[in-house]
Amino acid sequence: MNDMNALRAEVDHRYKIGELVEKRDDLAFLECGKVDIPDVLVYLRDHQGYVHLSFITCIDRLEEGQFELVYMLRNHEAKHDLGIKTYIDRENPVMESTHGHWAAVATYQRELREMFGIEFPGCPRVEESFALESWEGPPPMRRDFDTKKYSEETYFPRPGRETNDPADHMKKTQYPGRADL
Amino acid sequence: MKTKSVKTVLPNLDLPESDKGYFCDARPEAVEPVKGIWENFLNWARANSLWILGFGTGCGAIELRPLMTSRYDMYRFGIQPRPTPRQSGLFVIGGYASVKTLKRIVRSYEQMQGPKFVLGLGSCTVNGGMYWDSYNTINRLDQYIPVDVYIAGCMPRPEALLAGIKTLQKQIMAGEAEGANDYARNFDWYKANQKKIIKDWNMPDYNW
Secondary structure, three states: OOOHHHHHHHHHHHOOEEEEEEEEOOEEEEEEOOOOHHHHHHHHHHHOOOOEEEEEEEEEEOOOOEEEEEEEEEEOOOOEEEEEEEEEEOOOOEOOOOOOOOOOHHHHHHHHHHHHOOEOOOOOOOOOOOOOOOOOOOOOOOOOOOHHHHHHHHOOOOOOOOOOOHHHHHHHHOOOOOOOO | OOOOOOOOOOOOOOOOHHHHHHOOOOOOOOOOOOOOHHHHHHHHHHHOOOEEEOOOOOHHHHHHHHHHOOOOOHHHHOOEEEOOHHHOOEEEEEOOOEHHHHHHHHHHHHHOOOOOEEEEEOHHHHHOHHHOOOOOEOOOHHHOOOOOEEEOOOOOOHHHHHHHHHHHHHHHHOOOOOHHHHHHHOHHHHHHHHHHHOOOOOOOOOOO
């Protein structure tokens, strides 16, 4: 296993980054400022062997008023995954596009724009719909979007639907009188 | 009971002028069944030549594959998959349908020749199933196209699908599977429902 603390020192030497969080032997996370993201990604790709971008994802930190973006990189030779985390403002979510470094980034950014409403200016085809056609509501993966309420208002719910907890239902129907099971 | 909407649907209004010539501009018309022995013969023929549209609209389409193999062998009931809606009489909606898929379902259903039948496979078509509170899947299929038989379950086994098909055959023999006529009679109501959730309506109103 390569020395993650040495790598962190190397990156810290160049860019302002947070503490290294090692989740497993083959998985670690680094936090980094929003403006440094493209440079850090390119440095890790070109000099540290993290050649593969597995995915970009977003976590809605509603309470803190922030979106957490995670760029997950993979070093195939060292068999190591490294997540680069950054935080952007939830009210005005704009992130610098990194589609020039990996072509696949454009697709992830298109999805993030549709599902979370994060803008990536300059990213190719980012305005096109990704999975949702003709969506007019707020970005559906934001935590303050009430998907149940939206569904009830939009999709003609069938009245009389009952919901059973599977464990309780099984006890009642399959094992009556043996609730201590 | 379904009520007829007063809203009049304008034919192919959202199509560009150059495309309008490709599509019919007449409303669908209900075809009254002929009474008597001739209709019984026709219904017998219809019930024993159900051709499924080869369009897997959801996860439930996986249950159609075992039907073709020797264990379940749907061909013994005269059922076979067809590649285009024009040749099909039975549309199996396999489980959940997103708004995006529903748009294709409506187009395909309208292109099928009457008399045509719809089989709702899985709980998702009945009341949304496990996706009942999803932002992007419909809850009730019968609001958008007429459904003859529902098969509940998540997922129903191929045996359940066969039982549903047998039920549909009985309905056809009894002359009760009138989905295509129902669609023609309540055309405005169905179109209004479809257009309520398909916001970017860029296809013809009359797909035949």
